[in-house]
Amino acid sequence: MGEELDKVYNVELKPGAGENYVCHLTKPEFAEKMANKMPTEPLPDDQMVEVALKRLDQLRKERKSLQLYLDICVRCGACVKQCHYFLGTGDPKNTPVGRAELLRKVYRAHFTISGKLFGSLVGAQKLTPEVLKNEWYKYFYQCSECRRCSVFCPYGIDQAEITMAGREVLNSVGLATKYITQVISQVYKHGNNLGIPEAAFKANCEFLEEEIKELTGVDVKIPVNKEKAEILYLPPSADLFTNTDTMMGVAKVFHAVGADWTMSTYASEAANFGLFFSYDDIKAINLRVVEVAKKIGAKLVIFGECGHAWRAARQYMEAMNGPLPFKFMNILEYTAEMIRQGKLKLDKSRNDDVIVTMHDPCNMARAGDLVEEGRFIIKSVCNNFVDMDPNAIKEKTFCCGGGGGLLTEEIMELRMKGGLPRATAVKEVVKSHNVNYLAAPCAIDKAQLPLVMEHYEIPVQVGGIHDLVGKALILEGQEEFEAEQAAKAEAEAAAAEGPSVCGLCDAEFATMEECCEHAEKEHKISKAQCDMACEPKK
Amino acid sequence: MGVLANFVVNVLPYITFIVFVVGVIYRIAVWWSRPSPIPIAVFPGQRSVGSAIVRVLSDVIFFRSLLQFKGNQILWLGAWLFHISFGLILLRHLRYFLGAEAVPGWVAAVQGIGIAAALVISIPLLYLLLRRIVHADIKWISTPADYFVLLLILSVVLSGLYAKYFARPFVVDVKYVIRSLMALKPVDLSTVTLNTAFLVHFFLVQVLAMYIPFSKVMHFGGIFFSPTRTHHFGGEAHTKQLEEA
Incomplete structure (x- = not known):
């Protein structure tokens, strides 16, 4: 391990350090739109406990993962130093085990024999409205569901499963964050997280077409709402506004291989914030994709550079919305395959101004089985690529600090602290190899990492993989x-x-x-x- | 040998057996029956049932996940040494259960290594205990139950060693007791020579066995059900789908 990263692990224990990071509560106008039919206001204290326990009981019976992960933890501590929020804050409730225990101790007190008999001797504690409001609501929103802990756990205990359940219990008593519910309600209204209306979405695509024309002289189409198409493409909607180089790179790839593709304004967003909220909403958001794909007769649905899209698709879509009448894949797989088949004319030297390293988005790598494709593409379009410390890439990648529905202003300080391990690993390769481009194929990374790099004063540009592809790709004419x-x-x-x-x-x-x-x-x-x-x- | 000894030898073992077997089966049945429709495998992945089995077994046998981080290597050594010793000690004790006259050859063969394990196991046990006291973060996450189970196992180990080296009971009688229990025949305590050291050891072992179904020790069964390990990323890489589409 690099020396700098080594130092990050020498974290001082600071109980209570995370107390002050609290996401804003949702508002009725957002809460009422949620597919899980949560109460629009927090329930009164005298109802909270009963409702929450009922929901917890229901969830543990519906999900093997939850039941098992509540039962078998031995508190060995192997996960303690694997959480970026613990490394950043030092709060033991931000260790995976510490956070999970918030839920486990309630589970033991109400649902196990030993907990009922021996109480705190076996780490049991009864649920109170204060536990829900002060512990759960704070700390289950200081977990980005990145699943890094599960790689190191001897039993594969996945904190994301605990966090997701914890948040569903919180939802059931009307406790949810404004950021997540607002984003999801945008999807139900406009089809994308940013709330871009149809007209603006189309106008942006036209603008990007002109941009490509100006740069390459080639008429590259960015089709929207075609009635029939072989391929339905789902970008993270930020690619239409802020990460436009990624969108243009993707459009150029489709153009170069002559693909029959379209985007849809009904489902114009790859990312699925249901992952941070409830199974019902994962399903409802995925359903929009499935409906459009069926309508236009797509044989292939391709998800853009977006980690949370990929997990929702890869792990949930078939199980929740299947059987699916189409195949689906990630744009990284698609482009990698096109390169393998020799369908893209690439000039690596056009990226000679950059020395690239790659940040694996958590949900692409750990949840999505996608680690080699991105590297293969980068190496095919750039001459200079270097990987970070092995402890910070691939399945051991560190979260950017803004995933899991935490990409919101009011907890900026926490986000920066959570970004510390990632920033440190980047800093090492910047020093050793003069890296100046951090490729991060995920819209949340592209929003969070530039702030993190600025915060820790690391001089790298953050961008997508298809930004680089777009630069190296030579179109006909x-x-x-x-x-x-x-x-x-x-x-x-x-x-x-x-x-x-x-x-x-x-x-x-x-x-x-x-x-x-x-x-x-x-x-x-x-x-x-x-x-x-x-x-x-x- | 009074009423207490009679209880520990002739009554408690049946209670222990029922609590342990029913308890363990119940806990496993609960996990078994819980639905798990969402595939939540965690990379590096299993692409097939076969590789999922390999992955689970590599965790069961080699504690592979604990080797993923440099800082966990000492924990790996301690944990692995403890578990392997525990297993060998259990195997050694089969001499009291198997074979009416002489023990089977393989049980005889593991006696030496079983005794070695009994002598060694206190070291990892003390390490596992000490790290909960010494490291501030591990101390913070520990509950009384975590210390209790380590102390309980330590007391089982020490009472066993004491019975073996300092207050040796007549082992033929020990085997006679166990075989009688297995045959559901009560033992007349006046016909055998059992000492206090044996009775204490025998009692503690039963406490441990009864405690298992209610405790985190059940991880030995749960590890086989963990969806992040048992699930797999279905089929081949998605690039195959591209060719079809």
Whole structure:
């Protein structure tokens, strides 16, 4: 392990350090939209415990994972230092076992013989409204469901399963966060997390088409709402606004291989925030995808660079919404396969300005079985790639600190602390290999990691994998266009060197430079706007 | 040998047996019956049932997951040494259960290593106990039950060693007692020579056995049901699907 990362593990225990990180509570206008039919206001204290226990009992009977993971933990502590929020805050309730015990002690007190008989001697504690509001609500929203702990647990205990159950119990008594419920209600209204209406979505796609045309001279289509298409593509909606290079890279790949594809404004979002909230909402959000795919007769549904999309699809879609009349895959798998088949013309040297490392999104790697594809693509489109410390990549990747529904302003300090291990691993390769590009194929990473890198003063650019693909990919007709552009630019430069004439007074000069000086002096036209007066002599 | 000895030898073993067997079966039946429709395998993954089995067994036998982090290596050593010793000690004790006259050859063969394990096991046990006291984070997550089970096993081990090396009972009689219990025949305590050391050891073992179904020790059964390990990422890599589509 690198020395810097080693230091991160020497964390000082600070009980209570996480107490102050509290997400804003939801509002009735968001809560009422949820598919799980949660109460729109927190229940009164005298009803809370009963409802919560009923829900917990129901969940443990419905989910083997929950029942088992409540029962078999031996508190060996192997997971303690694997949680980025513990490494960042030092709060023992932010260790995976410490957080799970918040739920386990209630489970023991109400549902086990030993807990009923021996109480706190076996770590049992009865549920109270305070436990729900002060412990569960705080700490189950300081877990990003990244599942890193389960890799190191001798029994594979997955804290994400505990957190998801804990949040469902909280939902049942009306305790949910504003951020998550607001995002999900956007999906039900507009089809995407950002709440981009149909018209704006289409306008953005057109804008990106023009952008590609300007850069490559090629008419690359970004189709929306086609009636029939072979492929339905689901981007994270942020790719239409902030991560547009990723979207353009993907569109270029589809164009290059001649794919018949479309996006849909009914399901224009890959990410599924139901994962952070309830099974009902995972299913309802996935259902929109399934409906559109069926309607347009898609044979293949492709999910964009988005970790939470991939987990919801890979692990839940078939089980919850199946049987599915289509195949689905991730864009990383698709592009990797296209490269393998030699369908993409790539010029690696176009990415020679970057030295790349890759952040594995938790849900791509641990939950999604996708670690090699991204690396294969990067190595196919770049000459310079270096991996981070083995303890911080692939199935051992550290969360960016903003996953799991925690990408919200009010807990920014926690997010930065949670980003510490990832930042440290990046810092090591920046120092050792001059890495300047952090490839992160996930919209949450692309929102969170730039802040983390700035916070820890690490000079890297954060971007997607398809940003790099887009740069290296040469479309048909692009080279001719580029040659034309280059010739034009050369001609202009040559002309700028030659004799020039002032259009306002017909005075002639030996160079453009001299003409511009004249225009500034005589006609009060600044040099920046010199072309208003001077032009090359024909 | 009074009423108490008679209870420990002739009554309690049947209670212990019922509590242990029914308890363990009940706990496992609960896990078995819980539905698990969502495949939640955690990479590095199992792509088939076969590789899922390999993964579970590698955790059961080698504690593979504990080796994933450098900082857990001492824990791995302690835990593995403890469990393997525990297993060998159990095997050694089969000499009291198997064979009417002489014990089967393989049971005779493990006596030496079984005794070695009994001598060694206190070291990992003390380590497991000490780390709960010494490390602030492990201390924080520990409950009284965690100390209790370690102390209980330690007392079983020490009472066993004491009976073997300092107050040896007549082992032929020990075997006679166990075989009688297995045949559901009460033992007339006046016909055998059992000492207090044996009775204490025998009693503690039964307490441990009865405690197991109610405790975290059940992890020995639960490990076979863990969905993150037993599930697999179905079929081949998705690239295959591309060719079909």
